[in-house]
Amino acid sequence: MLGAALQVTCSRMCDNLREFMGVDGCSALLDRAIKRTEDRHPVWREIRRRDRDGVHLDGIAASVELHGIAAVSAAVSALLAALFDVLARLIGEDLALRLMELEAPPTDTGGGEPAS
Amino acid sequence: MTNMHSIIRNLPTGVAGLDAVLGGGLCEYSFNLVAGAPGSGKTTLVQQMMFANATPDRRALYFTVLGEPTVKMMRYQQQFSFFDAAKVPAVMRFVNLSKEAASGQLGAVLDRIVGEVTKTEPAFVAVDSFRTIGGGIPTGDDDESRILVAEFVQRLAQQLTSWEVTSFLLGEYAEHERRHPVFTVADSILWLSEDVERNSAVRKLRVMKVRGRAPMPGLHTFRITGDGMQVFPRIPEQHRERVARTGRRLQTGVPGLDEVMGGGIPEGDVVMLTGPAGSGKTTFATQFVAQGLSQMETCVVAVFEEFPEAYLARAKTVPIDFSEMIAADRLAVIYLRPLDLSVDEMLAEIFASVRRIGATRVVIDSLSGFEIALAPTFRIDFRESLYRLVGALTATGVTVLMTAEVIEGFPEGRFTTERVSFVTDDILVQRYVEIAGHLRKVLAVVKMRGSEHATDFRSYELTSSGAVMGESLGAYHGITSGIPTLAPLVEDG
Numbered sequence: 001m002l003g004a005a006l007q008v009t010c011s012r013m014c015d016n017l018r019e020f021m022g023v024d025g026c027s028a029l030l031d032r033a034i035k036r037t038e039d040r041h042p043v044w045r046e047i048r049r050r051d052r053d054g055v056h057l058d059g060i061a062a063s064v065e066l067h068g069i070a071a072v073s074a075a076v077s078a079l080l081a082a083l084f085d086v087l088a089r090l091i092g093e094d095l096a097l098r099l100m101e102l103e104a105p106p107t108d109t110g111g112g113e114p115a116s
Numbered sequence: 117m118t119n120m121h122s123i124i125r126n127l128p129t130g131v132a133g134l135d136a137v138l139g140g141g142l143c144e145y146s147f148n149l150v151a152g153a154p155g156s157g158k159t160t161l162v163q164q165m166m167f168a169n170a171t172p173d174r175r176a177l178y179f180t181v182l183g184e185p186t187v188k189m190m191r192y193q194q195q196f197s198f199f200d201a202a203k204v205p206a207v208m209r210f211v212n213l214s215k216e217a218a219s220g221q222l223g224a225v226l227d228r229i230v231g232e233v234t235k236t237e238p239a240f241v242a243v244d245s246f247r248t249i250g251g252g253i254p255t256g257d258d259d260e261s262r263i264l265v266a267e268f269v270q271r272l273a274q275q276l277t278s279w280e281v282t283s284f285l286l287g288e289y290a291e292h293e294r295r296h297p298v299f300t301v302a303d304s305i306l307w308l309s310e311d312v313e314r315n316s317a318v319r320k321l322r323v324m325k326v327r328g329r330a331p332m333p334g335l336h337t338f339r340i341t342g343d344g345m346q347v348f349p350r351i352p353e354q355h356r357e358r359v360a361r362t363g364r365r366l367q368t369g370v371p372g373l374d375e376v377m378g379g380g381i382p383e384g385d386v387v388m389l390t391g392p393a394g395s396g397k398t399t400f401a402t403q404f405v406a407q408g409l410s411q412m413e414t415c416v417v418a419v420f421e422e423f424p425e426a427y428l429a430r431a432k433t434v435p436i437d438f439s440e441m442i443a444a445d446r447l448a449v450i451y452l453r454p455l456d457l458s459v460d461e462m463l464a465e466i467f468a469s470v471r472r473i474g475a476t477r478v479v480i481d482s483l484s485g486f487e488i489a490l491a492p493t494f495r496i497d498f499r500e501s502l503y504r505l506v507g508a509l510t511a512t513g514v515t516v517l518m519t520a521e522v523i524e525g526f527p528e529g530r531f532t533t534e535r536v537s538f539v540t541d542d543i544l545v546q547r548y549v550e551i552a553g554h555l556r557k558v559l560a561v562v563k564m565r566g567s568e569h570a571t572d573f574r575s576y577e578l579t580s581s582g583a584v585m586g587e588s589l590g591a592y593h594g595i596t597s598g599i600p601t602l603a604p605l606v607e608d609g
Contacts, residue, residue, distance in 0.1 A: 016205075018212070019209075019210075019211055020180075020186050020205065020209075020210040020211060020212055021185070021186050021187055021212055022180070022185075022186065022212030022213075022214040022215060023212075023214070023215050024214065025185055025186060025187060025212065029187075053215075087187075090187050090188075090190075090191050091187060091190045091191050091194065092194060092201070094201045094202075095190060095194060095201045095204060098201065098202075098204050098205060098206075099204065099205060101205075
């Protein structure tokens, strides 16, 4: 259950980043953040998957079964911190926080009635 | 039967000066093209407009395509004061389309845009850069890709209009590419350019087309500062309502000068005071300002040749404290020394001050400095620039005193490479003459429209408390030669 929650968290964040940075931009950012954390959190070498659509972190749930929730949670925390650090230095902490926010982009139309 | 027609709402652009140029603002639900070379300010302009208009109820979608990485764009754009990070991403959302654009499939790009628009229901959409979609611009009329792009633009415009979106397409287009389908479909086209001449670069904006509006014609200069873009519209004189003349005479503040000028300066006149270096032009102008202030008028002084601090220090010769007057909003000293100035930028600065304090007297010290401050491209049209400047100022009813340094001798009365006296109502000329081995300063009124004035040369002195007019030099011959001689007395009988 916790593994699934971590998976959703990371996937949403990646979706958000991919949305505004594009596949290449998001992959470059993930690659750099993983490189900074994988020495202390080698699970990223197993979790990270790369295909023509860039870097994916869709092996988190499976990794929990192999390495335990503590190790994977620590790895995810370290990755988020590294991502934030890199992004904040590029665009500032305020914007980095907003763009990494873990909620999905708005999909409802409740607050967005078009002007007549 | 009532004539029912749709009413197009104007949206403010959030860019100072641009609403006037567009004929009232942006047309709601319009499909706008912002074109120009790389670095011309397209992204800044569109983001400024979108941040100004986007709200939680009227969200904005900003699509980035191939080109500047989004992170870098954000890094730089957030330096502008209009960039409101609190609006990102809930109100202003950035979506990257590079994957779809790189595929070369216009259908994929359109599907993604429409999908995001359907999902978000934004009020504003930008595509930056539109030029990169579809791998560039088709070249020939019969080119198959041209038809594809035309179809894509048409479908995009229809989709965005149906969703009641005000949209902006940004593109790096050159003049010869104006046959691109987007130019046909766009409701308005804003063209940004840069004039480079010698060491000068001046940014210009031209509204090439606005459907349903009458935009201001011509090229309008703009600047990009930390607050974003500011446009300086050309202000044709005929578009301004002129203030009626009162017939009142304004005192100059220079003892003896009012008498020489037939009772003072007619209110609303444009006065040109010319003279060589050191002749006291600024002193005269300072006394003109001080006199106005002493009579509860308000004044604007535009200085080009010195810093305001230096100007205020020199103004200590007059009995009124200019610094106190500034603090009381009865005097504004505008420093307009930056190079590459446009006449419209100067006008905007002066008008803003005139309106802010309700000025009745304006001093421009000096025209020579103004000409140098102008970008070379405007110096070529200095007469036209000055004509517009003076016309716009006098239409407001203010009385204008301009100083100008004379390089050549009196008979020509030239102070620039162009003759500009046609814009003035009154011309005062100062010059040096040698009398009995002494250098003396003299002044003459060359011209006063519709007014009697003295025709003789008068000497004047620059004292510790300012300029003071002296005796008439009517007894001398050859003053214009610079070395006058005392005329022999003609005895009666």
